[in-house]
Amino acid sequence: MPRHSKLQRLVLTLYRQFLRAGQNKPGFIPRIRDEFRANARIKKTDVMHIEYLYRRGQRQLEQLKDVNTKQLGSFSKPRDQG
Secondary structure, X not given: OOOOOHHHHHHHHHHHHHHHHHOOOOOHHHHHHHHHHHHOOXXXXXXXXXXXXXXXXXXXXXXXXXXXXXXXXXXXXXOOOO
């Protein structure tokens, strides 16, 4: 079994922290899983993008840990209306 790089281990740890933090908040676990699955398609050689998403994830995790947090904001492309 191949070993994970340091960055891969950091991302896996972040994923576990998200799952733990989202346990007590309804509807968060599926969103967390979907977000990580979507970003799993990023090439492993795109280190700058992965590091950016990792830092962004750390900030979102801090928001999620806040007891007053009811939802996390997200940015997505609007669907074409045509």
